[in-house]
Amino acid sequence: MEKGARLITGCRVENLLIKDGAVTEVHARKGLTAASFQADLVVLAAGGFGTPVILENSGIACDRTLFVDPVLCVAGIKKNFGQDKQLLMPFFSARDGYMLSPYMYYLSFFFNKDWRYPMKDIVSVMIKLADESGGYTDAKGIHKGLTQPDEALLLRAVEDCYAVLEGLGISRKDAFLGTVNAGHPGGCLPLTRETAATLHDSRLPDNLYVADGSLLPKSLGMPPILTIMALALKVATKIEEA
Numbered sequence: 001m002e003k004g005a006r007l008i009t010g011c012r013v014e015n016l017l018i019k020d021g022a023v024t025e026v027h028a029r030k031g032l033t034a035a036s037f038q039a040d041l042v043v044l045a046a047g048g049f050g051t052p053v054i055l056e057n058s059g060i061a062c063d064r065t066l067f068v069d070p071v072l073c074v075a076g077i078k079k080n081f082g083q084d085k086q087l088l089m090p091f092f093s094a095r096d097g098y099m100l101s102p103y104m105y106y107l108s109f110f111f112n113k114d115w116r117y118p119m120k121d122i123v124s125v126m127i128k129l130a131d132e133s134g135g136y137t138d139a140k141g142i143h144k145g146l147t148q149p150d151e152a153l154l155l156r157a158v159e160d161c162y163a164v165l166e167g168l169g170i171s172r173k174d175a176f177l178g179t180v181n182a183g184h185p186g187g188c189l190p191l192t193r194e195t196a197a198t199l200h201d202s203r204l205p206d207n208l209y210v211a212d213g214s215l216l217p218k219s220l221g222m223p224p225i226l227t228i229m230a231l232a233l234k235v236a237t238k239i240e241e242a
């Protein structure tokens with residue numbers, strides 16, 4: 001913006017107009033009003049759920065390789081443990097296909113009836129799972145489930161959490177599960193060996209780039225923000241070079 005860019009907020013991009021193999025306009029909606037912006041270069045960064053929909057609306061089919069890094073917390077009760085006053089994810093333990101970390105899960109605390117205890121008494125261990133790629137997102141919604149191997153891996157991770165809780169004197173019969181949700185969506189325009197160097201998928205017009213979690217080739221099963229930021233920076237460099 002210091003160099004003259006204009007930031008337009010509260011605007012939902014719907015599709016891109018592609019003419020003669022190049023993006024010429026970005027079509028959006030601002031409230032009830034349609035808006036269109038002329039463009040000679042477009043970088044889509046609407047995230048793992050948003051970017052594929054914009055591309056599909058623009059006639060560019062993405063892969064059905066959505067992953068979401070399912071998150072599940074396993075919790076127990078220990079009077080006045082005070083995890084609610086502690087840092088979220090102060091450390092983690094990397095396992096094969098998932099990671100575990102202490103995490104007080106507000107989503108489950110507020111919306112899961114099994115979590116109706118004082119927050120100060122809850123001990124919660126979070127699982128972040130590297131799920132198989134296989135879902136997709138379109139104008140109708142998000143289509144993603146857990147595969148049988150995902151479920152088997154999740155059960156193994158839950159067993160690990162029980163062991164951690166047992167170490168704190170909480171028996172597995174008193175432990176309870178949180179709500180499974182999607183942590184890190186991405187993967188519908190995955191980088192391949194061929195596109196790793198250019199960061200530009202051949203389905204895209206030359207003046208269109210993607211710079212978000214959609215580029216990740218597979219689920220990391222780990223927090224991905226730094227990786228996505230590094231990729232976005234690299235995309236910017238590639239654009240400058242082009």
Ligand SMILES: Cc1cc2nc3c(=O)[nH]c(=O)nc-3n(C[C@H](O)[C@H](O)[C@H](O)COP(=O)(O)OP(=O)(O)OC[C@H]3O[C@@H](n4cnc5c(N)ncnc54)[C@H](O)[C@@H]3O)c2cc1C
Pocket residue numbers: 011012013014045046047048050051054183184185211212213214222223224225226228
């Ligand atoms: C509760 C929570 C906690 C998390 N904590 C961590 C963490 O600690 N560390 C970590 O590494 N990751 C964390 N993540 C994951 C992380 O936030 C995401 O993986 C990351 O932000 C994805 O980056 P992205 O650029 O792909 O998409 P996003 O960051 O989702 O950016 C996409 C942007 O595009 C906008 N958008 C979408 N569609 C449109 C449209 N049609 N028109 C205009 N704008 C649009 C969205 O509003 C959004 O602002 C967390 C996620 C959640 C939900």
